[in-house]
Amino acid sequence: GEDVEQSLFLSVREGDSSVINCTYTDSSSTYLYWYKQEPGAGLQLLTYIFSNMDMKQDQRLTVLLNKKDKHLSLRIADTQTGDSAIYFCAERYSSASKIIFGSGTRLSIRP
């Protein structure tokens, strides 16, 4: 069945890079997403990548996709205190299917 897994916690020092990892089981996934949830708020789409891409960069964010290993990662360069949040990895088989979310990784920033 479909499953998306992430580690629960990550702690990084301010200014360092954060790398959040995710593995998924559905090899037919077409769309992969990273959502960010700040305290007391809903989820916000942070970035996404289509399965025919290996990498996508958007300012401080870099998404890497390894389809062979079904591994997705999100790298945040120069991590700031405002990056403290829960990050959800998610996959979707097609535009008509439901999105499957991982359990979320809580990113904390230490000075």
Add this chain to the structure above:
Amino acid sequence: EADIYQTPRYLVIGTGKKITLECSQTMGHDKMYWYQQDPGMELHLIHYSYGVNSTEKGDLSSESTVSRIRTEHFPLTLESARPSHTSQYLCASSEDSVSPYGYTFGSGTRLTVV
């Protein structure tokens, strides 16, 4: 800026009361979803709708019910609230014809049943 609105943001209510959590979106999205989020962060899909008069139960069994009489409105009702219903409830919507086909989430309702 979110075009999906949830009210109330916070609700504290006594056991046995009937409550309705409101969710409205102004984007004309056909698909709408309700998620329950535990303090442990994981999202559990409890209801979804693919259009007016269409509702389905999600992956997690829930005592709540939903209705979809209008495209923009997807309320969730608990007939008799219990402390086990204490949680964060998130509403989302999506449009299949617009890439990247992601979900738009509301800000959530944090429900506490005492």
